[in-house]
Amino acid sequence: MSTGNNIPENATACLALADGTLFFGRGFGATGDCVAELCFNTAMTGYQEIMTDPSYAGQIVTFTFPHVGNTGVTAEDDETADPVAAGMVVKWDPTASSNWRAEAELTDWLKTRGRIGVGGIDTRRLTRAIRHAGAPHAALAHDPDGNFDTDALVAKAKAFSGLEGLDLAKDVTCAQSYKWDEQRWAWPEGYTRQEAPKHKVVALDYGAKRNILRCLASAGCDVTVLPANSTAADVLAHNPDGVFLSNGPGDPAATGEYAVPMIKEILNTTELPVFGICLGHQMLALALGGKTIKMNHGHHGANHPVKDLDTGKVEITSMNHGFAVDADSLPSGVVQTHVSLFDATNCGIRMADRPVYSVQYHPEASPGPMDSMYLFERFAEAMDARA
């Protein structure tokens, strides 16, 4: 039974936006409520990879593609041990899995891992609202009895302080360093190990996706992953041939309090090649003297065209970011290398005179037509050149 006015009789989930807008639907996964920034992702596939991408900490994801659940969940596809996104919003109720690789159903997986989902939402209307007014703060509640205190949910959404100024990398980073040698998935052998690595790479974990670490291993790297708050001395103690800066959640300017000084010190005291992705890109830009800005609704999808300004080629990329590097803030000696063909947002930089570069998009998850491994291979080549 629902309580209060205007709550549909069969509603078991409520999505409340900070401006008071309410959406009702059918809950799935865990019960209870959560509060976060609400974004939308336009990818047609990959809901499990999206939900387990640590960059989504502090965000509820609206899936504009209505069909979720059909591939089930498969442990091999997790980007980290558990889902990190706070919740998921979809148009249709999840369908049962129909996939030989599936090991569990999406709804059971969300339930055992404490993540809330809602189906039956008009995601077109919601997406328009997000595009129009910017990513809102939202509370999502799931109650099988349909009891919702909508005023309290709106108040919770209003009270959420937002992602600006929020350091979330410290929440999702690893507690201790570890070695990584698993390579990209290939048919028919699946994941294989890198048995003859050529380059020692320290990868800073700000919320790293496993598939990025796999790409490093596949490019010939012997990868040591270090926690986000590692100092330049911690990094250099491993005697690396190159330093990698991972993706991650939250505001790069906030996470930059410890990471940016570390990156600056690596740049100032060594000549090591440095490669960054997404949050790593944003923090590298900050370390080089640039600025980052909060976007209206960000880029979250798997078909975003990005132009490589060095080659003129356009790559169709996977994206997940709500902040961006301000290209106008880049100091001399730092070159813009990639731009979004949607809205001209900066998508890549490099130092003019050193193999220090980064991209905003996720090459490890990009669908093509180019082989996104080229960025990892460029990193390996830069380490080769110094050997």
Ligand SMILES: NC(=O)CC[C@H](N)C(=O)O
């Ligand atoms: N995927 C990422 O690393 C995201 C970076 C940053 N948290 C942003 O939202 O822009």
